[in-house]
Amino acid sequence: MPGDHLPVSGKYATALSGGVRMNPNYNQIITVFQKVGTAWSKSVFEQCFWKSGITVVQNDTEASQTNTYTVRIPLEAAGSDFSASPGDVVVLGECADEITGKSPNTAAEVLRRNKPNAFLVSAYSDNTAYRMAKHYRLGGLMMDVEIKWNKTSDQIAKEKTRGNDGLLFLANEAKRLMDPYVPADSLALAQNVSVHVEGDTGVIEYQSPYAHYQYKGVAYGPNYPLMDGGAVMGYYSPPHKSSTGKKLKYSHFRHPQATSEWDKAMMRACKGDLVRALENYLGGK
Numbered sequence: 001m002p003g004d005h006l007p008v009s010g011k012y013a014t015a016l017s018g019g020v021r022m023n024p025n026y027n028q029i030i031t032v033f034q035k036v037g038t039a040w041s042k043s044v045f046e047q048c049f050w051k052s053g054i055t056v057v058q059n060d061t062e063a064s065q066t067n068t069y070t071v072r073i074p075l076e077a078a079g080s081d082f083s084a085s086p087g088d089v090v091v092l093g094e095c096a097d098e099i100t101g102k103s104p105n106t107a108a109e110v111l112r113r114n115k116p117n118a119f120l121v122s123a124y125s126d127n128t129a130y131r132m133a134k135h136y137r138l139g140g141l142m143m144d145v146e147i148k149w150n151k152t153s154d155q156i157a158k159e160k161t162r163g164n165d166g167l168l169f170l171a172n173e174a175k176r177l178m179d180p181y182v183p184a185d186s187l188a189l190a191q192n193v194s195v196h197v198e199g200d201t202g203v204i205e206y207q208s209p210y211a212h213y214q215y216k217g218v219a220y221g222p223n224y225p226l227m228d229g230g231a232v233m234g235y236y237s238p239p240h241k242s243s244t245g246k247k248l249k250y251s252h253f254r255h256p257q258a259t260s261e262w263d264k265a266m267m268r269a270c271k272g273d274l275v276r277a278l279e280n281y282l283g284g285k
Contacts, residue, residue, distance in 0.1 A: 030045045031095035034088045043078075045074075045077040065144045068139075089111060089119075091114045095110075171203060182262045187254065193206055217259070
């Protein structure tokens with residue numbers, strides 16, 4: 001009937017316009033994975049808004065890429081009981097994957113299989129009180145640090161890096177050397193890392209929702225603490241965060257050398273170690 005909409009069961013929902021002119025930008029299907037206890041639920045929503053942007057910074061030794069995401073889910077599609085939390089996984093399209101928490105279907109592996117059209121939620125707002133275009137907004141960031149090694153792919157091939165095995169070794173060794181420079185107040189950033197190979201590049205991907213801000217070393221706000229039994233488990237931020245201009249102060253309790261742009265700090269201090277490790281690997285030592 002006109003004006004009706006499907007009830008949301010947590011599995012599949014669609015917004016029915018019922019004669020109401022829908023925003024033409026709301027034309028995407030979105031899959032949302034949410035952790036409930038130790039299990040994950042999956043919901044698919046139609047007629048949603050999706051926007052993503054990419055920022056790449058590159059030099060002779062590595063490239064960092066930050067993907068920013070904004071998703072808007074209409075109230076008519078999600079229902080009045082919908083909410084999202086930091087760490088939820090959002091995928092563009094109707095995702096066939098299921099997150100089970102076990103390989104090959106952990107949240108990190110599902111994210112990697114669906115990148116760049118997937119992200120971890122870091123910001124959520126309930127905009128259903130708006131007079132028009134009532135919706136829920138989900139935002140997130142994903143950052144990659146690519147180790148390009150100051151050589152072209154042709155040079156790498158000529159030096160017999162053993163294909164993907166060599167690139168994977170190089171990326172894992174870079175991650176190991178980089179670790180002391182990664183902020184580790186709660187270890188959420190340092191331990192939520194994916195190392196893999198894409199094409200001719202070894203990729204170290206920090207998957208924490210706040211990896212971008214920690215990497216840049218500048219506080220963005222406002223930020224509201226998420227509490228669990230009196231302990232701060234993380235922070236929630238409304239949409240449209242902006243730089244405060246205030247530099248982050250890193251805890252040095254676990255990682256005394258913790259700093260921003262930890263890949264560059266590692267290369268300044270440990271490039272020789274990385275070179276020797278690769279030479280030993282290629283030499284079979």
